[in-house]
Amino acid sequence: MAPTLVNVAVGVLLGVALLGVAFDRRSIATVGLAAALPDLDVAVSLLVPEATNAAFHSVFLAAVVGGVLYWDTERRETSWLRDRYGFYGVRVAWVALASFVVAGIALDLGTSVGVALLYPLVDRYYVVSGRLVLSNQEGVVQTYFDLGEGWLALETTGRPSTHHVETWVNPTPDGANPADSERRLRLVESGWQLVTVVTAIAAVPAKYTLEGDR
Template sequence: MPPTLVNVAVGILLGVALLGAAFDRHSIAIVAAVAGIPDLDAVISLVVPGATNAALHTLFIPAIAAALLYYDTEHRADSWLRRRYGWYGVRVAWVAIAAYAVAGIGLDLFNIESAAALYPVSDRYYSIVGRFILSTQEGVIQTYIEVADGWLKVASPGTTETHHVNTWINPTPGTGNPAGVERNIRIVDSGWQFVLVVTAVAAVPAKYLIERGDV
């Protein structure tokens, strides 16, 4: 899975793009933090076997949060969130949910190490990887999702019982977490990830300057 720093960077870029008038130090910090929350299921894996990329990577979390937020802000006569934080809180909440789903879960789901996106209904990891090509001879070629026996099919490396996602918190399968095992804290794994992080770092002050009218 991409390093947590990369998830946070994508969350920051989403915040810069979507927060609009709600953009400030507090809102961008909230969105960035939320983007990194799913990776905390590596800590849960010390107690619950196979929880990494599963317990907090389930799409049910942002789906339920979005449903509750929509109900509170659109169907309740007196919205709790709007009454307490106004339009600002509503905007930040929606962007935070987007960051959780796209930056927190999406980057891992579209990765070879996969995510159990339907956990706990299904304990299977899904990995949406492939390529999308426009060929002058073969036309459109995409290998992310295939159709087999009338069903959409995506790659799966296994289930929470058979597939282990290695992290520095829990590098070995199970909950034993033995001492002396090599642990690697991944900062960035590739050039494109480094560019993404640098872009996110530069985007925040650039957004401030634009909002102030200095550029």
């Protein structure tokens, strides 16, 4: 899984890009928090060992939230969210959902651990890894997806029930977590992650400055 700090940074960048007139301190904080929410399944793993990168990373959870939001804002005769918070609330809710899905879930798909996208129906971690190359000899070469027997196949790294994902909250496979267990809080693990975090930190005041110059 990507460090939560990086998830939040990507969520903040999405907020800067998508919030528009709804951009303020409260909305950008909400969108950043939404990006961090999937990682809260590490706390659930204390009770359900296979929950890490599964319980709150499931596409079904995002689909339910998105369905409820669409029903309330687009299909209901009177929207509770729009009546209570107006255009601001609807815009923030949709951008927060985008942050939850893209920055919180999809970003973790590109890590070595992967995400149990179809949990609890399918007990598998899935990973999106590969390359996209344009070669003058081979043409377009992509290794992200394989088409096998008419199905789009993703690489899998194992099962949540048998593959433990080490976290600060739950570092040991059996969940015992003795006092002498090593706990590592991963903040930034690569150059691109550092660039992303720094860019997000700079983007928020830059957004305020640009909005003020209009």
